[in-house]
Amino acid sequence: MKVRFLSAGDRALVVEFGDRIDRALSNEVLRLDASVRSSRLSGLVETVPTFRSLMVHYDPVATTFADLERAITSLLDRQPGPRAAATLWRVPVCYENSFAPDLGEVANRTGLAPSEVVARHSGTSYHVYMLGFLPGFPYLGDLPRELELPRRADPRLRVPAGSVSIATTLTAIYPYESPGGWHLIGATPVRLFDPARSRPALLEPGDEVQFQPIDPASFASIRKAVDSGSYEVANEPIGG
Amino acid sequence: MNAGLKVLAPGLHTTVQDLGRLGYQAIGVPVSGALDGFSLQLANALVGNSPRTPALEVLMSGPTFEVAADTVRVALAGVGANLAIGAEKARIGPGQSVTLPRGAVIEVVAGQSASGYLAVEGGIAVPRVLGSTSTYVRAAIGGLDGRALRRGDFVPLAIAHASERAELRLPLPLMPTGDQPIRVVLGPQQEYFTEEAVAAFLLAEFRISQSADRMGMRLDGPSLQHRGGWDIVSDAITTGAIQVPGSGQPILLLADHQTTGGYPKIATVISADLPVVGRRRPGDRLRFAAVTVEVAEELCRAAEYHLAELAAKLEPISDHPAIDLGSLYDGNLISGVVSGVE
Numbered sequence: 001m002k003v004r005f006l007s008a009g010d011r012a013l014v015v016e017f018g019d020r021i022d023r024a025l026s027n028e029v030l031r032l033d034a035s036v037r038s039s040r041l042s043g044l045v046e047t048v049p050t051f052r053s054l055m056v057h058y059d060p061v062a063t064t065f066a067d068l069e070r071a072i073t074s075l076l077d078r079q080p081g082p083r084a085a086a087t088l089w090r091v092p093v094c095y096e097n098s099f100a101p102d103l104g105e106v107a108n109r110t111g112l113a114p115s116e117v118v119a120r121h122s123g124t125s126y127h128v129y130m131l132g133f134l135p136g137f138p139y140l141g142d143l144p145r146e147l148e149l150p151r152r153a154d155p156r157l158r159v160p161a162g163s164v165s166i167a168t169t170l171t172a173i174y175p176y177e178s179p180g181g182w183h184l185i186g187a188t189p190v191r192l193f194d195p196a197r198s199r200p201a202l203l204e205p206g207d208e209v210q211f212q213p214i215d216p217a218s219f220a221s222i223r224k225a226v227d228s229g230s231y232e233v234a235n236e237p238i239g240g
Numbered sequence: 241m242n243a244g245l246k247v248l249a250p251g252l253h254t255t256v257q258d259l260g261r262l263g264y265q266a267i268g269v270p271v272s273g274a275l276d277g278f279s280l281q282l283a284n285a286l287v288g289n290s291p292r293t294p295a296l297e298v299l300m301s302g303p304t305f306e307v308a309a310d311t312v313r314v315a316l317a318g319v320g321a322n323l324a325i326g327a328e329k330a331r332i333g334p335g336q337s338v339t340l341p342r343g344a345v346i347e348v349v350a351g352q353s354a355s356g357y358l359a360v361e362g363g364i365a366v367p368r369v370l371g372s373t374s375t376y377v378r379a380a381i382g383g384l385d386g387r388a389l390r391r392g393d394f395v396p397l398a399i400a401h402a403s404e405r406a407e408l409r410l411p412l413p414l415m416p417t418g419d420q421p422i423r424v425v426l427g428p429q430q431e432y433f434t435e436e437a438v439a440a441f442l443l444a445e446f447r448i449s450q451s452a453d454r455m456g457m458r459l460d461g462p463s464l465q466h467r468g469g470w471d472i473v474s475d476a477i478t479t480g481a482i483q484v485p486g487s488g489q490p491i492l493l494l495a496d497h498q499t500t501g502g503y504p505k506i507a508t509v510i511s512a513d514l515p516v517v518g519r520r521r522p523g524d525r526l527r528f529a530a531v532t533v534e535v536a537e538e539l540c541r542a543a544e545y546h547l548a549e550l551a552a553k554l555e556p557i558s559d560h561p562a563i564d565l566g567s568l569y570d571g572n573l574i575s576g577v578v579s580g581v582e
Contacts, residue, residue, distance in 0.1 A: 006428035009508030010536035012478040014428045019473055033266075048265045048476040050500055055476035057265070060511070060537035061544055131268040132474060132500025135379045139474070176379055193267075195369045195381055201267035 003076065005069045010060050011045075015072060016053040021141060021169060026129050029054050030206045034084040035075045041068065049205045050130045051139070086206040090234040091173070091188055093122065093164050093211045094219040099187040102152075106166070106183050110146055118213060120144045121185060126171060128207040136175035136193025136201040140209055143169050155181035162187045164211065186211070189223035190233050208238060243309030243400035245360070247393040251303035251348065253454075256364050256383035256395075257357075257495075258294045261372035265499045271479060272374035272382065272495050275299075275454065275518030276355045278547060279317035283359035285551035286315035286337045286408050293363035294373035296395070298356040299454075300521070302348030303389060313339045313361035313402035319414050319519060320351020336409035336557065337361075339402045352416065353519040362399035376496060377454075406556035421529040422517055424482070424507035425536050429472065432504035433484070437464040441506055446490070446526045454496040457517075459526060463488030464506060474502040480509030480517070482528075492517065492526075510536040512543040 006014040015032060018025045026049075033049040036056060043063025048055040058068055095103065095118045107114045126140035143166055151167045156179065159165070163174045165182035174180060175192035192202050203209060212234075214222070225231035257280065260273025274280035274297055281291040289295075296303070298318070315337040316323050323332040324347040325340065331349075332338050334356070340346065348358055366373050366384055375383025384393060430438055446461035459482075470486040477483070481493045483503040492509065494517070509517055510531065520526065531539070 007425050007508075007533040008428045008476075008478045008505070009425050009480050009510060010533055010540050011511050012476075012508075014475065016428075016475075021473055046263050046265055048499060050475040051473050053475045055265075055478065057262075057478065060540040064537050065533045130474070130500065131266065132476075133268065133498055135264075135267065135269045135381070137268050178378075193379070200264070200269075200370065204267065 102183040245305040255375035276515040278515035283317035287361040295359040318356025319353040429504035512539040
């Protein structure tokens with residue numbers, strides 16, 4: 001695959017695979033990420049995979065843009081490299097009215113019944129393209145076509161932590177209360193980010209996610225278990 | 241007894257920072273760390289700390305502390321800033337260490353630099369979160385409970401006695417930053433802009449607007465026109481990136497910036513000049529000049545060498561102590577310690 005190397009100052013470079021949100025493109029990015037991470041390139045600081053590119057942070061005292069471009073090009077020539085281990089997560093979501101302030105509007109605008117919106121949203125398996133915006137904030141896709149809507153015209157100043165949301169071709173979960181312009185169609189009681197965990201972000205790039213509808217009573221009991229540290233999100237490893 | 245600094249007045253936005261939290265940007269965690277990493281390292285060197293030791297970053301207006309340890313050795317780095325000690329407000333300039341007894345009151349008086357760094361021998365004793373003590377307020381990570389200091393806080397220190405040795409100072413005073421152009425490497429998305437916009441970006445004078453914080457600074461100046469659309473499929477951001485949303489008004493992204501974003505980035509400030517940007521205030525002027533990535537990398541190495549050389553050239557203050565600590569201590573006891581605080 002043809003890539004472009006772009007400089008982002010003297011401490012980072014971008015390996016750009018394309019300019020679309022696309023599963024095949026994302027898989028290329030994640031494969032390169034896995035091989036760069038396992039390469040032990042000198043001067044490598046960290047990598048950040050996104051929808052369509054890999055940012056490679058480096059230390060110019062130990063390496064240069066030119067050296068890294070050469071080294072990464074030779075890694076790409078050896079593709080397909082190993083794919084990092086990934087996990088399928090079954091994330092519980094309550095889609096009831098009080099947890100889903102925009103479900104009615106989404107139903108109206110898509111011409112579906114609220115129950116059909118929920119059935120389609122929870123009936124799809126999503127790919128974790130990348131994290132960004134806030135610690136642990138996952139960009140998941142792709143949504144079923146019928147659920148695609150532009151972002152809200154008037155973003156909210158406060159979206160509650162745990163809100164499950166949709167916009168454009170994507171769905172996401174807000175790990176913290178924050179401003180936000182996505183449509184809120186549910187909420188999860190699980191914690192997306194906790195710096196005290198050995199794996200701070202629940203979801204990592206390359207993982208898969210399915211949403212499991214739950215009722216308000218289960219939401220309350222799972223929240224209680226999460227707070228006491230006794231809840232684990234159901235998961236299974238997926239093939240590399 | 242625990243050693244610490246009692247916060248009598250917090251200042252505008254005083255946080256614990258080190259050189260940042262590396263290794264977690266892939267899961268959305270910003271790097272954070274000092275806006276002016278050069279000065280943080282210099283302040284640490286003056287009190288005998290290693291470069292990454294957590295210290296206090298002071299923005300715009302300074303805090304006031306009371307020493308709650310047997311003795312503490314502190315040093316301030318920040319152009320034009322001063323320490324005002326005790327009820328007499330005896331002045332200690334930046335770029336030298338000073339040792340103070342229990343009960344002494346230290347006011348950090350901000351100077352012309354937007355940021356200043358108060359290092360304490362042994363460091364601030366807060367836990368590392370994801371490998372760093374840097375405060376990231378938006379997710380309440382690091383520092384003192386993940387937030388800026390408040391009045392009444394107790395800032396814990398790693399050691400309760402300053403070591404017995406001469407104070408250190410810089411061989412030369414800190415130079416004012418001036419208004420030399422900030423050097424950038426164009427890209428990664430300069431092709432999203434018209435040629436006129438790239439030319440205007442490098443020729444024009446911008447002014448730092450009032451919307452400026454640790455995440456970034458909005459710049460007032462000519463509107464930079466995009467060639468086509470102004471939203472791109474989100475990609476990763478590095479500190480110093482200058483992104484341009486649809487308004488055409490650039491935003492220079494600083495230590496607490498989001499790890500990803502969907503606006504084209506016309507250029508990236510070189511790492512050697514990031515500390516200079518970190519010293520600029522709202523209302524200050526900014527001009528940019530382009531260099532190649534090779535030159536930027538060379539300037540980064542030169543900056544690291546310059547800092548190491550400076551840290552090696554610190555000289556002991558052999559003459560009389562800058563202030564009479566005995567009388568200061570007495571003065572504090574008489575005046576009741578806190579009364580000198582605004």
